[in-house]
Amino acid sequence: MPHIPLPEDLPGISSAFAFRPETAKPLRELAHVLLHEPNSLSPGERELIATYVSSLNGCYFCQTSHGAAAACHLGDAKTVKQVHADFQQAPISEKLKRLLVIAGQVQRGGKDVTRSAVDAAREYGASDIEIHDTVLIAAAFCMYNRYVDGLATWQPHDEQMYARMGAHLAQEGYKTPSIAPPSKG
């Protein structure tokens, strides 16, 4: 049961967004800029970074919904599973592997990011903005994950629901709700 009375039948962060629209607005906009807007990193790559950090933080809702969005962008759910399990063995670019290393360091703490990890990413072609955005995506998911779990939001284990949410996120982005509130007739 959630720690505070959140709107029923809305899962994860959707319920917190409905509870407090004033904070939902910048939180949605941040996710939209980081994950959906045009960028030299593809949306699929950025969703993989978000999914990976969410799995390190053990947040079921975030890793499953963003994993579904990544799978939609990539047209391939298997790669998402491989990144989860061991990204070094996954069929992704060397550049993305280096960025995932940085993201994992950010998840532990900002000071854990090493000069050599940044140099390695640059060596494989990562631009300054790509490194910046990787750090901020990883940091942002250390926020979103804590928000979702810190309120003990409802996180149903329903693959179909996450697949629908992932399709919405991949197509529409983050400015509008990815799941409809329960119908009120």
Next chain:
Amino acid sequence: MAFRPETAKPLNELAEVLLHAPNSLTPGERELIATYVSSLNDCYFCQTVHGAIAAAHLDGDEELVRCVKADFGQATISEKLKTLLAIAGKVQEGGKHVTAADVAAARAAGATDVEIHDTVLIAAAFCMYNRYVDGLDTWQPHDEELYRQRGKKTAREGYITMSKEYLPQQNRTPQGA
């Protein structure tokens, strides 16, 4: 922030709503939560600037800010704020660390649902801001007077106004590079 205005905008708006906009928790109380979490994350810049903003809201009481960071249980703050700081500390460790008992204690001390929500989100947000600042290895000058002056100004004017000092203003393009 100045490097990437597209992300700076929602980051400043989030700080404005959480820390500066009207709320049943005072700006000083909310800045203390931000300062405490930033000190747990050992982010020098964030704990110093938000500590200065907190002090500016609290009649310049820098000693109180130091007490909250060192041992908030002994600080001269309300019982309600102590229970909220306990929740914030749990969020810093990880979302799942927050227990029903932590939340019940805050409620028993008079915290509302929105106050509990905002405490969780302030703590979570500073787990982002702190990682962003340290993860990019930003320049963090050690100059107390500089933070004190900036703290006073931010306390007065808020985060969106302050951001105008370093963000391009006219017709910012909405999309990333």
